[in-house]
Amino acid sequence: MAKDYENAIKYYSEALEVNPTNAVYYSNRSLAYLRTECYGYALADATKALEIDKNYIKGYYRRATSNMALGKFKAALKDYETVVRVRPNDKDAKMKYQECNKIVKRKAFERAIASDEIKKSVVDSLDIESMTIEDDYEGPQLEDGKVTLKFMKEMMDWFKDQKKLHRKCAYQILVQVKDLLSKLPSLVEITLKETEKITICGDTHGQYYDLLNIFQLNGLPSETNPYLFNGDFVDRGSFSLEVIVTLFGFKLLYPDHFYLLRGNHETDNMNQMYGFEGEIKAKYTAQMFQLFSEVFQWLPLAQCINSKVLVMHGGLFSEDGVTLEDLRKIERNRQPPDSGPMCDLLWSDPQPQNGRSVSKRGVSCQFGPDVTERFLEQNKLDFVVRSHEVKAEGYEVTHSGKCITVFSAPNYCDQMGNKGAYIHLRGSDLKPEFHQFTAVPHPNVKPMAYANTLMQMGMM
Numbered sequence: 344m345a346k347d348y349e350n351a352i353k354y355y356s357e358a359l360e361v362n363p364t365n366a367v368y369y370s371n372r373s374l375a376y377l378r379t380e381c382y383g384y385a386l387a388d389a390t391k392a393l394e395i396d397k398n399y400i401k402g403y404y405r406r407a408t409s410n411m412a413l414g415k416f417k418a419a420l421k422d423y424e425t426v427v428r429v430r431p432n433d434k435d436a437k438m439k440y441q442e443c444n445k446i447v448k449r450k451a452f453e454r455a456i457a458s459d460e461i462k463k464s465v466v467d468s469l470d471i472e473s474m475t476i477e478d479d480y481e482g483p484q485l486e487d488g489k490v491t492l493k494f495m496k497e498m499m500d501w502f503k504d505q506k507k508l509h510r511k512c513a514y515q516i517l518v519q520v521k522d523l524l525s526k527l528p529s530l531v532e533i534t535l536k537e538t539e540k541i542t543i544c545g546d547t548h549g550q551y552y553d554l555l556n557i558f559q560l561n562g563l564p565s566e567t568n569p570y571l572f573n574g575d576f577v578d579r580g581s582f583s584l585e586v587i588v589t590l591f592g593f594k595l596l597y598p599d600h601f602y603l604l605r606g607n608h609e610t611d612n613m614n615q616m617y618g619f620e621g622e623i624k625a626k627y628t629a630q631m632f633q634l635f636s637e638v639f640q641w642l643p644l645a646q647c648i649n650s651k652v653l654v655m656h657g658g659l660f661s662e663d664g665v666t667l668e669d670l671r672k673i674e675r676n677r678q679p680p681d682s683g684p685m686c687d688l689l690w691s692d693p694q695p696q697n698g699r700s701v702s703k704r705g706v707s708c709q710f711g712p713d714v715t716e717r718f719l720e721q722n723k724l725d726f727v728v729r730s731h732e733v734k735a736e737g738y739e740v741t742h743s744g745k746c747i748t749v750f751s752a753p754n755y756c757d758q759m760g761n762k763g764a765y766i767h768l769r770g771s772d773l774k775p776e777f778h779q780f781t782a783v784p785h786p787n788v789k790p791m792a793y794a795n796t797l798m799q800m801g802m803m
Contacts, residue, residue: 346506349379350374352379355372363705365695366399367392367399367401369389369395370392370401370405373385373389374407381703382412382704382705383706384702385408385412386409389405389409392405402715404422406419408797411616411618411718411797411798413706414612414616415449416443416450417447419443419797421446423436423444426439434568448732465630465633466518467639468542468630469634471514471515471518474511476511483501483508488515490516490595490596492596494592495593498512500587502588503552505786507548508588510627512798513631516592516595517635518634519595520638521637521638521641523595524642524643527641529643529670529671529674531604531643531645532650533646533648534769535768537770537771538770539569539571539574540767540769541569541571541648541768542572542765543728543768544557544570545730545765546574546576546731546733546751547572547580548576548588549578549581549586549618549619549782549790550580550752550755550782550785551585552783553751553780553782553783555783556780565600566599566600569597569601569602570593570601571654572603573600573656573730574607574642574656575608576590576734577619579608579617579755580752581622581776581789581791582785584622584626587635602643604642604655604656605642605656605675606657607689616795617794618793619793620793622792625793640677641675641676645670645688648773650724651769652724652728653722653724654728655727655729656689656731657686657692657729658688658692658710658731659693659727660684660687660710661682661691661699661707663717666721668697668715670684675750682707690707691707691710692707692731693710693741693742694709695741696711697712697713698711698714712743712745713743715742719745728766729746729747730748730751731748732748732750733755734748734761735762737749737762737780747775749764750764754782757789762781763779764780765780766778
């Protein structure tokens with residue numbers, strides 16, 4: 344499937360070389376870019392289609408969808424307005440306009456509230472102690488308020504059967520993990536001894552059954568089997584709650600041997616569009632989503648192993664000269680800004696050619712081998728490991744072995760046909776060892792089941 348979109352991009356690009364004023368080609372290539380999450384390129388193509396033919400209605404749809412994907416709701420609303428004006432009887436257009444209008448109004452309301460008061464934490468308004476666990480609840484419970492290995496095993500089985508953890512247990516985990524994460528630095532630094540190894544996993548995106556498979560293949564996390572999960576635990580896959588609560592549980596159980604870094608999807612904008620907010624509201628409440636949002640803001644942004652390997656979700660920086668000391672100083676307890684080192688750590692991508700270019704995603708940048716080389720040299724590092732991009736083989740080695748991508752959601756969104764992978768790094772030589780795996784069956788809940796209706800339907 345991924346190949347189909349890549350081929351479509353190739354063919355439309357060739358067609359545009361022959362016929363550069365064909366709005367339909369730009370619009371169709373825009374759709375292929377949307378499907379492959381290249382929202383920046385999708386936006387540029389839709390805009391170009393409209394420059395060629397301002398009456399081309401599909402162009403407005405495409406541009407609106409691109410802007411929605413980038414969290415630019417006001418710009419999207421303008422295009423939906425145009426469609427509704429031209430096609431007053433189009434029900435689909437009207438629905439999209441109303442849905443987008445709702446988001447714009449809600450955002451304005453949230454901004455007004457935020458500037459009115461210093462934001463209180465959800466934790467302050469929770470009384471977890473007085474939450475009662477009903478007699479007919481037969482699921483796992485924390486032991487004396489603590490996560491144990493027994494609890495974790497029971498919870499994973501409980502989730503596997505599509506059963507719901509009691510809200511009291513979920514809140515206990517969230518409050519404790521927020522406290523734990525808030526004490527960590529933005530750049531976590533660890534040392535692996537000669538005999539130790541760590542497993543690094545990439546994006547898991549709510550694919551709970553594939554997460555269980557990783558543990559099946561590679562062993563459960565433990566003090567002798569440490570893991571690092573490199574962001575994007577939620578969104579798209581419809582078992583995001585199960586993935587994130589399992590990962591948070593292991594963080595509490597093995598705080599010094601189980602590591603989590605923030606991805607671009609551990610953010611409010613993405614969660615509103617790609618399913619996590621909808622999923623938590625469906626399974627629990629809006630208040631619980633609010634608490635997840637607070638916890639996500641405390642996830643560290645990068646991890647350095649043996650002062651030689653740097654791991655982050657996205658990649659390197661829009662400008663040269665960024666040091667590890669700069670990363671240590673990042674005030675991370677916030678929604679990421681639109682630019683700067685925090686944004687880059689979550690969003691950037693490598694490119695094969697030297698230098699930097701505009702991001703295909705419309706956020707941050709793309710960086711070449713020379714950028715990687717200079718950064719590593721300045722910071723006395725050997726290589727970087729990042730995730731953030733689906734890869735057919737589950738991993739990719741670029742920039743002469745200095746930039747490695749690992750992605751752990753096989754058959755991403757049930758349609759990409761890719762393998763997943765994880766990496767073993769040993770203290771003795773820090774040489775990456777790749778392990779691939781394929782997708783396992785999951786219950787019949789489609790990806791994006793909880794996503795914003797505009798993202799489910801906006802791809803027409």
